[in-house]
Amino acid sequence: MNVLMILLLVLIISCAVCVAFTKNLLVAAIVFMTQSLLLSLVWILLESPDLGITEAAVGAGIDSLLLFVALKKIHAIHREHGSRTKEADL
Amino acid sequence: MSRLTERLHRMLHADDRLDREMAAEWEEAPAGKPASLPPEEVNPDTPAEQPDWWISVPFRQGRGLRRLLVVLSVLLCVGIITVLVITAQYLPHFGQAGNPANNEVSRRYIENGMEETGAVNIVAGMILDYRAFDTLGESNVLFTAVCAVMLLLRVSADKRRSAAYQLELETDDRMYEPKNDLILRSIARLLIPCILLLGMYIILNGHLSPGGGFSGGAVMGAGLILMLNAYGFRRMERFFTIRLFRAVTVCALSFYALSKAYSFFTGANHLPSVITPGTPGMIFSAGLIPYLNISVGLVVCCTIYSLYTLFRKGDL
Numbered sequence: 001m002n003v004l005m006i007l008l009l010v011l012i013i014s015c016a017v018c019v020a021f022t023k024n025l026l027v028a029a030i031v032f033m034t035q036s037l038l039l040s041l042v043w044i045l046l047e048s049p050d051l052g053i054t055e056a057a058v059g060a061g062i063d064s065l066l067l068f069v070a071l072k073k074i075h076a077i078h079r080e081h082g083s084r085t086k087e088a089d090l
Numbered sequence: 091m092s093r094l095t096e097r098l099h100r101m102l103h104a105d106d107r108l109d110r111e112m113a114a115e116w117e118e119a120p121a122g123k124p125a126s127l128p129p130e131e132v133n134p135d136t137p138a139e140q141p142d143w144w145i146s147v148p149f150r151q152g153r154g155l156r157r158l159l160v161v162l163s164v165l166l167c168v169g170i171i172t173v174l175v176i177t178a179q180y181l182p183h184f185g186q187a188g189n190p191a192n193n194e195v196s197r198r199y200i201e202n203g204m205e206e207t208g209a210v211n212i213v214a215g216m217i218l219d220y221r222a223f224d225t226l227g228e229s230n231v232l233f234t235a236v237c238a239v240m241l242l243l244r245v246s247a248d249k250r251r252s253a254a255y256q257l258e259l260e261t262d263d264r265m266y267e268p269k270n271d272l273i274l275r276s277i278a279r280l281l282i283p284c285i286l287l288l289g290m291y292i293i294l295n296g297h298l299s300p301g302g303g304f305s306g307g308a309v310m311g312a313g314l315i316l317m318l319n320a321y322g323f324r325r326m327e328r329f330f331t332i333r334l335f336r337a338v339t340v341c342a343l344s345f346y347a348l349s350k351a352y353s354f355f356t357g358a359n360h361l362p363s364v365i366t367p368g369t370p371g372m373i374f375s376a377g378l379i380p381y382l383n384i385s386v387g388l389v390v391c392c393t394i395y396s397l398y399t400l401f402r403k404g405d406l
Binding site: 073 | 192292394
């Protein structure tokens with residue numbers, strides 16, 4: 001239990017650092033989502049399943065969804081391969 | 091220093107034209123272009139209302155200012171972390187009996203919670219009975235947030251009717267949200283009933299097992315968003331319109347407020363209450379808690395879904 005807890009906490013901290021240092025905003029949002037999922041596991045290990053459910057639903061689900069939509073709204077998501085874009089332009 | 095202040099001033103008060111000029115200057119000198127912003131293909135048909143450079147204009151002002159900003163932000167972070175760590179030294183140790191968190195309030199909640207509120211899930215008993223007023227404030231905060239987002243992001247009716255906007259919307263959707271996606275639709279057909287059912291279970295069982303209105307509402311809202319992405323706006327608008335949103339949220343919030351006002355007059359401080367806790371463990375027990383859970387869940391579900399649609403399309 002203790003080893004799992006330490007592992008989770010180390011992963012959470014590394015995810016948080018990764019979010020700050022990632023150049024790609026989409027990748028940053030996904031890493032942020034991962035951090036929320038790990039945090040919900042920590043809540044369950046701390047015997048508060050209520051917070052675990054809420055963290056998983058809001059932190060990992062809704063927060064990252066809204067981040068994706070906001071990134072799209074400010075045109076920060078770029079498509080790497082242009083095949084579909086050209087198709088849509090026609 | 092005066093150059094810096096002048097730059098800051100320009101940065102803060104630059105109007106659109108100035109921004110455009112500076113961006114044009116920047117495009118001419120590609121040496122210091124940040125690697126994270128690849129050039130986007132501009133579609134000549136649609137008017138460029140929000141060019142992709144506008145967000146990063148402050149970072150293109152020059153290297154010196156950028157370096158200064160980095161140094162300042164690192165200093166600020168280190169300062170805040172130092173203060174927090176020093177403060178954390180004064181906190182009592184985790185989980186000890188003499189901690190201030192273990193006072194008579196939490197003891198009363200833990201010992202008498204089940205018989206006083208009738209809720210097996212003690213968290214639900216706390217947030218929807220003892221502290222129900224806080225939860226009402228929380229739901230109102232969510233509702234206010236959606237109202238503010240609606241004020242900011244809602245597209246006016248004239249613009250929505252214009253052909254150019256419709257065209258932009260169509261191409262936009264085709265680019266980022268493929269319509270008639272077979273994989274997405276098949277998976278969504280399997281998943282959406284499960285997600286909605288899980289959300290309803292979390293809400294309705296909130297006083298018996300972990301969960302409650304907020305988390306169940308969030309799960310249901312996520313299911314609705316998946317449905318929207320799989321089937322598109324036109325099908326969702328058949329049942330989820332702004333009138334439905336308005337009716338559901340206003341009814342749920344006013345039911346919550348009225349029922350809690352009722353318990354102010356009847357159930358507080360040793361006055362006898364008509365609503366009894368019932369048998370703990372039954373589905374119809376715990377007084378008003380299941381109904382309050384349902385209303386909170388409805389508000390959260392509608393709020394989350396409409397936040398998404400407001401960001402995506404600018405309307406419900």
